[in-house]
Amino acid sequence: MAKNKGGSSLIVKLLVSIVIGIIIGLVVPKSVMVAISTIKYFLGQIIFFTIPLIILGFIAPAIAELKSNASRLMTITILLAYLSSVGAAAFAMISGYAIIPHLSIAANLGNLREVPNPLIELSIPQIFSVMSALVLALMVGLAAANTKAETAKKLLQEFQKMVLYIVQSIIIPILPVFIASTFAGLAYEGSITKQLPVFLQIIVLVILGHWIWLAVLYSLGGVISGINPLNVLKHYGPAYMTAVGTMSSAATLPIALECIHKNNEIPRHIQDFVIPLCNTVHLCGSVLTETFFVMAVSKILYGTMPPLTQMITFIFLLGLFGVAAPGVPGGTVMASLGLITSVLGFDQAGVAMVLSIFALQDSFGTACNVTGDGAIALMVTGIAQRFMKEEMEYEKPGTDKTKEGLKRGEKAYES
Template sequence: MEKQGFIHSLPFKLLVALALGIACGLALSSMDQSAFGQALLNIVVTVKFIVAQFISFCVPLIIIGFIAPSITRLGNNASRMLIVALILAYVSSIGAAFFATVAGYGILPHLNINPDVDGLKELPEVVFELTIPQIMPVMSALFFSVLVGLSAAWNKSKLITGVLEEFQQIVLSIVTRFVIPALPILIGTTFCTLAYEGTITKQLPIFLIIIIIVMVGHYIWMTLLYSLAGIYSGKNPMNIIKNYPPAYMTAVGTMSSAATLSVALECAKKSVPTLRNDMVDFGIPLFANIHLCGSVMTETFFVMAVSKMLYGEFPSIEKMILFCLLLGVFAIGAPGVPGGTVMASLGLITGVLGFDGTGTALMLTIFALQDSFGTACNVTGDGALTLILTGYAEKHGIQEQKLEAVL
């Protein structure tokens, strides 16, 4: 992944869009009685509606484009160690999600999240409703992806596998060239309307508090992962942790597990013989793509906060359980783009939790603002899972071997 300056990064663009949106919303609120102000507000509301419709349309395409090819690749290379690695990544991800859910039910009710703000202004109606229906419901897209991916892998269908791989590249182009450039527009128009209504000045401080709470949760989860890994393997996890600060800081700077991979491998190699060399070669690159515990934890905590903030209540326990279990699956097939986890799981946010365009925009914004630290948690947690892989291989008499033999 090519390095880029912060001013060209997505978080910076979203911050600029957020600031401009708030400024424009406050300005429109001050000239509420003028015809010019109402005309501009009509344009903002209409643009927000159309962009939200476009992103909603892309959600099933993103699900199919990333989940199905991921399954075919894993199925074609399935082996004993790969299955163990997948189980570890999934258990860690949903464990982080359930941890965030419990924390959300325990902490968020004590925060001053009040959806009923007095004196809110009413937004005008959309001038031009360009409705863009999805090609299929999001849950249909999920089950279609799983069934097609598994069937193609079992039948070793080279044609369908090739088509899915090419379709993934097409969807990735749609995401990078259309969806991501559209996100600042959605963010800007959303915060413009929130500022016009009058809620933003009271709700924005809550976002900052929530981000700090989530970062604390990252460190708690990494501590738990390394503790369990040390107990299972019988080795000192501090021999790994002490080598990981460069990978952590690189992840904070790049916001990408892929861009951090070379540094993560170097840090893990310094942890040999605590980590087995073949397990490092196998586990670190694999976990960089499928183990997203930090991002999953963040998204789970944020959806609960946004639900309370916008809709006045937390999602039910039943919905959160389903959301957490499916989010672990979506994370495995998340696209390698900024905010990939929340991007891949937009279908869960809208389909399972029932978020509308405003809720989706808020999720994308606050997720992007802390994406650096979520990625750093993902990358650092990979070392703990690789230690578990090392312990598994030694306990089951699997001889150290080259990467080709492991796969």
């Protein structure tokens, strides 16, 4: 999900790089392909080196802040966002095992040309492994929160800014070149022309999956809250289309608030708290997309889908990344590159293909994320009505508690 204002321009650059890469791969001789392979290898080393830094730089400070500042309402909202993401990933996984084997994926690729090896292979090993980075981030974040280590929290925030600068100033600019070189290799060997039709099928299937998951979320929201979910969903058309057009949940937030405000059954203070918070932590559409895509790419490149045990591990960790690391430019897929490589064992070609096909439908994933926030607001309303009576008192208009509820929403948006 694109979170930064330059998200749409990045998508355009990635799409252009795919086209340029394919054209180059179809026409260049072997001597030029050696240089392209060398560029791809070097850029891949840089990208993979930063993965543990991204994990530590975003997971640790996010956990530290959420743990220390969480009210009961925030805790419930974040938990529902996590369960929604894991549920969406599980739905995508089950669908992938059922559908992907029946897609028209070319099985016989025996006539492919061999891509030449890089001219120079300069290895840039990671400082520590991906799983070590994840465990370290969890421990440091929890420790900083529970010991009230304010200095450590500030250091984590400063480190996060540094990692964000690395991503924005180094990784994002070289990403189109890395994508182009990867697709040049696929076109050179001949596999891309055989597999292009299945890419289009996968994108359509994922968009249908978004709509099905939204139906599930709103149905659950209606059951939990006792409110007709259509009374909320019917107002979300402008927000959905804005997300499709801007590819940015942040840019869609004002429209999403305007849409949810048209419903009078969800208390206003819950609307103004849950929607900005979920705008950051609820990425069900992106998680669903990535889960289905990694299974399809694995089938295309490696001839088989990841085993069930690996996929279960992947989706539970992916849900955590979706909640705790939403600020990484490029969305969930950028934050979870470490999972793709360590849990699923993808190589550079696999990572590049996941990034590329994810970019092709990024706007629809963002639209699913934004629209799903309304269902979370329904669930929070139902839970608050049953177990959190004091939170429901904020709904009385014109009272100090109403203002306090609105301040909570503002703080959630700022964070």
